[in-house]
Amino acid sequence: MIRSPRRRLLAGITALVTTALTATACAGAGSFTDGGGDAVTIALVSNSQMKDAISLSGQFEQQNPGVKLKFVTLSENEARAKITASVSTGGGEFDVVMISNYETQMWAQNGWLVNLSPYMDRTPGYDADDFIPTLKDALSYRGGMYSAPFYGESSFLMYNKKMLAAAGVTMPDKPTWPQVAEAARKLDKPGVSGICLRGKPGWGEVLAPLDTVINAFGGRWYDENWNAQLTSPQVKAAVQFYVDTVRQVGEPGAASSGFQECGNLLSQGQTAMWYDATSAVSVLESPDTSTIAGDVGYAQAPSMAKGDNGWLYTWSLGIPSSSTKKDDAWKFINWMTDKKYIAHVADALGASHVPPGSRLSTYQLPAYTAVSQAYAEPTLSAMTAANQLKPSLQPVPYTGVQFLAIPEFQDLGTRVSQQISAAIAGQISVDDALKQSQTYAEAVGDTYKKER
Incomplete structure (x- = not known):
């Protein structure tokens, strides 16, 4: 479990509070759907599945007559x-x-969140198991x-099956990183x-896939x-x-490429492979957004010294302890994370809109099974194999696969990611990037040593 004392957690968010105030001053508070002053106020990330939930919230x-909702959606x-x-x-x-x-x-x-288990236990049919x-x-x-998880994801390798077949490349179900690199060399060509x-x-951008490579x-x-250990041989x-x-x-301009950019490139036939989040299937397998829908192959996160390197991530819903509408807040969480909601999304919007990776029963839903044959098993296998308690081959004092579950990581990870991105851009060497990153990491590590 997390070993950080309360004062460490409070110290770790100081920079983030400043960021929040700056973002609010510069960009406003995001998009609002106003249900009135007595409404349950819900803060959501403005991803497509969350927008679907808002559209269905009627x-x-x-x-739940008498319960009004107010949504705040933010990047x-x-x-x-x-x-x-x-x-x-x-x-x-x-x-x-x-x-x-x-x-x-x-x-x-x-103590900042409400324990949801009592609510789950007394809600008929919710089935937290x-x-x-x-x-x-x-x-x-x-x-x-x-x-409560709304959707979950791990990571795997996605590839254009037609491109690999034309190049005579066969991708194993469980490739190694050298195999992936060799395939990439054969597939790379102008355009x-x-x-x-x-x-x-960004700690949630380049470091997300890179940390799994470090683990591997x-x-x-x-x-x-x-x-x-950021200057270790491994x-x-x-x-x-x-x-x-x-x-x-x-890809060209890799130092500025993130999830969305890579998704666009693979879906439009401008890259042959992509290693990233399993949630990308909603982009790649939709004929509305992808020119390669139905022609995508999936393999497990590549291995090296260590296997089972897929990350573990979920967008979930919690109730702050400061809320004065906890019971009504739970009613909404129950609605948005229940099996019935997942089935309703499939009926109302189509199975491709189903939030993946949260419930085991989703993978038995006939409508979802019909559209997810190519990626359901790799997704579920990656998620069930991910172990954030033992992310690395050697012992570590932290948890988390593609992040470190310590308060300082939002700042530390961002600083390190800037060094790595600069190396990708060719502005500095990898050695120089890691030397500076090591300095950042040592400053954080020293504070934990003092508490031992």
């Missing part, structure tokens, strides 16, 4: 900042917040669930990159005594491999 209000970075600032200070602005497995356990330990076990564990603290890998700065190569951020080999691969056979 059903909730019909089923991912702004949502993290504003929600963190509000919940950590007990601001009471929101009754339901969209958070992830990065925040949930830390915030539960600090139907949640994918790794997600349920990631959102639990001392036996209680403090947020089509061999592979797309994120290079955009046997690397880690810290040893069990909080000694920084980390150096992983980062050099990643940077070399994306610079030699990756």
Whole structure:
């Protein structure tokens, strides 16, 4: 579990609170759907599945007369900042917040979230045991669930089957990173990159895939005594491999490419492969957004010294302890994370809109099974194999696969990601990027050593 004391968590959010205030001053508070002053106020990330929920929320209000909803939708970075600032200070602005497995356990330990398990237990048919076990564990603290998963994801390798067949390349179900790099070299040609890998700065951008590569190569951020390891041979080999691969056979402008950019490139036939989130299937398999729908292959996250390297992530819904409408807030969370909602989405919007990766029963839903034959099994396998308690080959004092579940990681990860992105851009060497990153990591590690 998280070992950080309350004062560490409070210190870790100071920069984020400043970011929230700056974002609000510069960009406003996002998009509002106003249900009135007595409404349950819900802060959501403005991703497509969340927008679907808002479009269907009339059903909730019909089923719960007297409960009005007010939605605040924000971009991912702004949502993290504003929600963190509000919940950590007990601001009471929101009754339901969209958070992830990065925040949930830390915030539960600090008393900032309501334990949802009593609500789940007394809600007929809710079936919390139907949640994918790794997600349920990631959102639990001392036996209680403090947020409920709306959708979940791991990571895997996606590829254009026609391009690989034309090049005579066969992708194993469980490839190694050298096999992927060799395939990328064969597939790379003018106008089509061999592979797309994120290079955009951000702890949730380039570091998300790169951290799984570091894990695969046997690397880690810290040893069990909080000694920084970012200049270790394993980390150096992983980062050099990643940077070399994306610079030699990756997408143009890789240093500014993130999830959306890579998704566009693969879906439009401008890259042959992409390693990223399993949730990308909603983009790749929709004929409305993809020219390769039905022609995408899927393989497990590539391995090296370590296998089972897919990450674990979920957008989930929690109730801040400061909410004065906890019972009505739960009614909404129940509606948005229940099996019935998933079936309703399939009926109302089509199975391709179903939020994936939260419940085991989703993978038995006939409508979803029909459209997900190519990717359902790889997605479920990746999610059930992900282990955020043991992310690395060697012992570590932290949890988390593609992030470190410590308050400082939002700032530390961002700083390190900037160094890596600069190396991808060719502005600095990998060695120089890691030397500076090591300095950042040592400063954080030293504070943990003092508490031992």
